[in-house]
Amino acid sequence: MLDVSTRDIKKGVIISITGDVDLYSSPEVRKVIIDLTDKKTKNILVDLSSVSYMDSSGVATLVEGLQQVGKYGGKLMLFGLEAAVKEVFELSRLDKVFEIYPDEQTALDHLKK
Amino acid sequence: MEKEAIIQVRDLVTYYGNRQILKGVNLDIYRGEILVILGRSGCGKSTLLRHLIGLMKPSRGQILIKGRDITTMNEDEMREILKKIGMLFQGAALFNSMTVGENVALPLREHTQLEDSTIQIMTRIKLDLVGLAGFENFKPSQLSGGMKKRAGLARALAMDPEILFCDEPSAGLDPVVAMGIDQLILKLKNAFKMTIVVVTHELASVFTIADRIAMLHEGEIIFQGTAEEIQNSKHPIVQQFLNREADDVEPDREKYLHSLVKS
Numbered sequence: 537m538l539d540v541s542t543r544d545i546k547k548g549v550i551i552s553i554t555g556d557v558d559l560y561s562s563p564e565v566r567k568v569i570i571d572l573t574d575k576k577t578k579n580i581l582v583d584l585s586s587v588s589y590m591d592s593s594g595v596a597t598l599v600e601g602l603q604q605v606g607k608y609g610g611k612l613m614l615f616g617l618e619a620a621v622k623e624v625f626e627l628s629r630l631d632k633v634f635e636i637y638p639d640e641q642t643a644l645d646h647l648k649k
Numbered sequence: 650m651e652k653e654a655i656i657q658v659r660d661l662v663t664y665y666g667n668r669q670i671l672k673g674v675n676l677d678i679y680r681g682e683i684l685v686i687l688g689r690s691g692c693g694k695s696t697l698l699r700h701l702i703g704l705m706k707p708s709r710g711q712i713l714i715k716g717r718d719i720t721t722m723n724e725d726e727m728r729e730i731l732k733k734i735g736m737l738f739q740g741a742a743l744f745n746s747m748t749v750g751e752n753v754a755l756p757l758r759e760h761t762q763l764e765d766s767t768i769q770i771m772t773r774i775k776l777d778l779v780g781l782a783g784f785e786n787f788k789p790s791q792l793s794g795g796m797k798k799r800a801g802l803a804r805a806l807a808m809d810p811e812i813l814f815c816d817e818p819s820a821g822l823d824p825v826v827a828m829g830i831d832q833l834i835l836k837l838k839n840a841f842k843m844t845i846v847v848v849t850h851e852l853a854s855v856f857t858i859a860d861r862i863a864m865l866h867e868g869e870i871i872f873q874g875t876a877e878e879i880q881n882s883k884h885p886i887v888q889q890f891l892n893r894e895a896d897d898v899e900p901d902r903e904k905y906l907h908s909l910v911k912s
Contacts, residue, residue: 559732559761559808566767591809593763596770627840628774 540568547647548579548611550640554586557594566597569612573604580605581643585616590624602634611635615643655680655812655844656701661710663696670696671707672868683838683845685855688865689890694848697865698816701846702736703727714812732760735810739817741801743789749776749800750785756807775803779833795826802833813837815847819854831857852891864890 538555549572557565572580580601584590598614605612615637617625625631637643656678663671670693678684688694699705700712703719711718714730722730743752753772757763763771776782779799789797798818805813818834819827831854837843849855855862856876864872864879866886872879879887888894 559757559763562767563762563764566764592771592774593757593761593767593809596767596774599770600766623840628778630774 538564540564542568542572545581545644548581549577550581550583552583552586556589557587557597558589558591559593562591562593562597565594566600569597569601570604573601573608573610576608576610577605578610579647580610580612581640581647582612582614583616583640584614584621585618585639587621588618590621592624592628595624595628595630598634599630611647613637613643613646615639652679654678655715656846657711657713658697658701659711659713661697661700661707661712663700663705663707663709670868671700673710674865674868674870676863676870676873678844678846679861680844681838681842682860683834683847683858685859685862686846686848686865687850687855687862687890689850692865693868694865695816698814698846698848702734702814703731732808733811735805735808735813737798737801737805737813737815737818739820741789741797743797743800743804745789747788748785749781749787749789749792749803752789752800753804753807756804760808771807772803775806776800778806779803780829793826795822795829798822798830799833802830806837809841810843812844812846815845815849817849817851818847819849819851824853827851827854828857834858852893 538553538557538561541552543550543552551568553565555561569580582598602612613635616639617636622631625634637646654677658674658676661671661674662669674697686694686697696705700707707720712720719727719730750772753775754768757768757771773785776785779802781796781799781803789800792800815834818830822830834845834847835858838845847858859876861873861875862879863870864887871884872882872887880891882888
């Protein structure tokens with residue numbers, strides 16, 4: 537089961553995902569991200585600390601989010617990736633494309649810069 | 650850690666008409682390994698593979714995938730199992746009327762509710778993985794043999810399978826291109842911890858990729874073990890295969906004549 541929730545912060549929104557992001561659940565993640573990018577949310581931070589499995593549909597969904605925020609000069613950042621999830625990004629060489637931070641605080645610190 | 654058998658073949662027997670093709674095959678395939686099924690043409694290895702992906706039902710025996718017997722499954726149950734299984738066919742089996750990208754995207758369009766935009770990105774990720782970034786809009790006929798195999802592999806990977814089956818992945822390729830495919834198979838195993846079953850008779854490929862080898866001869870498994878163990882095997886058929894010796898053909902004149910003139 538997948539749970540996707542959002543929390544407003546001063547400079548944007550944090551999306552917290554809990555569960556496996558796969559072919560069947562990633563549309564749920566997409567919906568939340570696209571809702572936010574449609575509203576041109578300036579900064580979207582995605583908390584992946586409770587995601588132990590993500591397949592390429594999950595990765596593709598986040599790439600789509602990144603593409604959308606790029607259109608209006610927003611930011612999409614990821615934090616809290618478990619080793620297995622990080623590996624999926626590394627394999628597709630997307631660890632270089634995304635801004636990835638170890639935890640929420642570090643991600644927020646980067647926003648302040 | 651105890652090895653988990655993700656596929657268990659139990660006493661598999663199958664016939665084509667009256668001819669027995671598989672004669673009680675028993676085989677365990679462990680999660681995360683590359684198992685090579687080796688054997689001469691006509692030994693039953695492609696038939697075994699067809700059973701493993703549910704294309705054929707055996708006359709007797711069981712095939713358990715993650716503990717569930719696929720030989721008794723109905724079409725719907727089998728379809729669910731197949732979603733986590735990728736298959737690279739011998740001739741890559743791409744649709745010539747579609748572009749490479751459309752071929753790779755096909756399983757996702759058929760089996761998921763993903764948005765087209767997501768599928769497109771996934772397709773590009775897979776093509777990049779097999780070294781075909783930028784070939785999305787090419788037609789299969791515009792690709793070389795090795796590139797077709799890579800495209801077939803990208804399609805087999807479309808649904809992020811747990812198990813990948815490859816039927817003669819290096820057949821018909823020159824040694825350098827074949828080596829490239831072998832390296833790609835190794836990369837997939839290491840990167841995705843995928844369980845990979847390769848059917849082949851190419852020895853060079855076997856020693857490059859296999860964690861374990863099962864040798865099939867006339868419908869029976871005559872050897873199971875590592876690459877080192879097979880080289881030390883004293884089994885005459887295994888030895889003949891490894892040493893590439895031709896069959897000793899001493900024709901029985903009477904029998905031959907009879908076969909030519911029988912009415």
